[in-house]
Amino acid sequence: MILNCALTFDFDAMSVWLGSYKSRNPSMISRGEFGAIAVPRILDILKKHNIFATFYIPGHTALAYPDIVKRINDEGHEIAHHGWVHENPANFDEANERNNLDRGLEALQKVACVTPNGYRSPSWDFSTRTIQLLLEYGFVYDSSLMGADFTPYYARKNDEFDDRNPYKFGPNVDIVELPVTWLMDDFVHFEFVDNDTFGLSAPSKVQEIWTKEFDYARNNELGGLYSITMHPQVIGRGHRLMMLERLIENFKSHDDVGFTTMIDYAKKWRTANPLETWVASGAPQATGGAGRDKL
Numbered sequence: 045m046i047l048n049c050a051l052t053f054d055f056d057a058m059s060v061w062l063g064s065y066k067s068r069n070p071s072m073i074s075r076g077e078f079g080a081i082a083v084p085r086i087l088d089i090l091k092k093h094n095i096f097a098t099f100y101i102p103g104h105t106a107l108a109y110p111d112i113v114k115r116i117n118d119e120g121h122e123i124a125h126h127g128w129v130h131e132n133p134a135n136f137d138e139a140n141e142r143n144n145l146d147r148g149l150e151a152l153q154k155v156a157c158v159t160p161n162g163y164r165s166p167s168w169d170f171s172t173r174t175i176q177l178l179l180e181y182g183f184v185y186d187s188s189l190m191g192a193d194f195t196p197y198y199a200r201k202n203d204e205f206d207d208r209n210p211y212k213f214g215p216n217v218d219i220v221e222l223p224v225t226w227l228m229d230d231f232v233h234f235e236f237v238d239n240d241t242f243g244l245s246a247p248s249k250v251q252e253i254w255t256k257e258f259d260y261a262r263n264n265e266l267g268g269l270y271s272i273t274m275h276p277q278v279i280g281r282g283h284r285l286m287m288l289e290r291l292i293e294n295f296k297s298h299d300d301v302g303f304t305t306m307i308d309y310a311k312k313w314r315t316a317n318p319l320e321t322w323v324a325s326g327a328p329q330a331t332g333g334a335g336r337d338k339l
């Protein structure tokens with residue numbers, strides 16, 4: 045058994061400032077342009093270390109930077125869906141949530157002839173219908189929820205919840221959830237947005253957190269998935285890229301660690317843990333370790 049390590053990059057470019065932060069300030073929006081400077085640097089590092097990674101790309105970014113997105117695809121990395129313009133799905137009715145999914149799909153198809161099997165919602169926000177839509181659209185996995193750390197689980201639909209009644213879990217569905225956490229996201233550690241979101245951490249702090257999570261996973265969660273979420277416009281600064289290379293070199297130094305794309309791991313996990321047997325095994329509804337030793 046190995047610890048499966050996934051490097052993931054959300055290539056948001058301008059979309060995060062337009063969609064999430066609703067900015068119409070050309071200077072703030074230009075922060076996203078740095079993402080296009082950073083992606084080639086990242087691709088060079090990945091090639092040097094012979095690592096295939098996963099890039100989550102909004103349709104808006106794909107249309108803005110088609111040549112870079114093509115290069116990501118040509119170099120063998122996974123490209124996955126990341127919304128249309130980094131919108132929060134909960135801000136839309138069903139017709140428009142579908143429209144955003146469609147526009148994201150159309151852009152990736154147009155630019156790189158890619159039909160993604162994976163989805164990560166912008167800013168990891170969901171509407172209450174998002175999982176049902178992902179199911180209908182045929183996605184294999186989602187990577188937006190936070191119900192576990194190193195162990196995938198099957199997503200649920202139709203949970204019932206409010207602040208008056210006991211939480212009621214809905215049924216698991218055939219969408220592999222590859223969980224995430226803000227702790228393992230470069231944006232919150234490093235990015236300065238405004239006086240309310242003030243990152244600018246030294247890489248040494250982030251390296252310590254990410255390395256200790258790695259050490260824990262390697263000691264306790266072999267067979268699981270250790271994933272890091274990075275943004276080219278954030279991690280692409282020189283001193284942070286040097287941290288990324290130190291992390292990669294550490295990960296590579298262990299015989300029981302291997303790199304994977306998110307889709308490759310999701311498919312392996314799904315094969316080892318079919319939905320029917322996973323549910324029948326009595327795996328907890330939110331997290332499940334059943335079959336993890338098969339990976």
Ligand SMILES: [Zn+2]
Nearest residue numbers: 054056166167
């Ligand atoms: Zn994003």
